[in-house]
Amino acid sequence: MTKSSYASRASTSSSKNSKVSTPPKPPTPKPPTPKKQQTPTPPPRLNKKPTNMPQPTIDIQEQFEMVRQKQQGDRGAYTLWLEGKLEKERQRKKEAKEKEEKDEEEKKRKLQDASKAFERWKQDRDQQIREKKEKENQKKHKKLQKAEEEKEAKKREAEKLFEYWKQNKMSELQTDAAKKREKAERQKIRKQQLEEEKKEDAERSFIAWFVKYTLFII
Numbered sequence: 001m002t003k004s005s006y007a008s009r010a011s012t013s014s015s016k017n018s019k020v021s022t023p024p025k026p027p028t029p030k031p032p033t034p035k036k037q038q039t040p041t042p043p044p045r046l047n048k049k050p051t052n053m054p055q056p057t058i059d060i061q062e063q064f065e066m067v068r069q070k071q072q073g074d075r076g077a078y079t080l081w082l083e084g085k086l087e088k089e090r091q092r093k094k095e096a097k098e099k100e101e102k103d104e105e106e107k108k109r110k111l112q113d114a115s116k117a118f119e120r121w122k123q124d125r126d127q128q129i130r131e132k133k134e135k136e137n138q139k140k141h142k143k144l145q146k147a148e149e150e151k152e153a154k155k156r157e158a159e160k161l162f163e164y165w166k167q168n169k170m171s172e173l174q175t176d177a178a179k180k181r182e183k184a185e186r187q188k189i190r191k192q193q194l195e196e197e198k199k200e201d202a203e204r205s206f207i208a209w210f211v212k213y214t215l216f217i218i
Helices: 003-021 060-217
Strands: none
16 A cells, blocks of 8 residues: 555545544523623634645654644543533532522521511510500509599498487487476476465465464454
8 A cells, every 4th residue: 555545544534533523513501691601612623625735745653643633632622612611510500509598598587587577576466465454454453443442432421421410319319308308307396386386375275264263263
């Protein structure tokens, strides 16, 4: 086999390897934000030399070395492109996870705030109920105390009136008794006077009869 045939076969193999090693164009990911994200492009494809040009005479070892270096270069560019894409995907997942954790923390915080607000509302309501009940009890106690004071005042007033009536009644009884005693005393004196008058009349009548009788005898 001649050197030209080896060179032709190596050139064909290099062309095929160049086509195979070129990575496919990845689909453009939808950006999460309105900012347009540039899609990474695979490494540029080497321009194919026209076939009608004369092929230079190249050593087989040099040809293989060129093909190996080209494949390594293509692999390195694809690897970098793939690593960049994977890095972006990891970053996207990291941001999504951070956002999820942040949303979860926000949800927990809101839940805690709501729980604290409910607890404060419950404490305020219980305090208002206690204060209202205490005011009602105080009002009821004052009402009962006022009623008791009014009852005691009426009782004292009744006792005063009864004492006043009692004193008046006793005074009336004493006055009546005194009047009765005075009347009895007057009646007794009058009776004594009448008896004295009767006695005097009898004595006068006897004296007059005796004088008359004595004069008659004489």
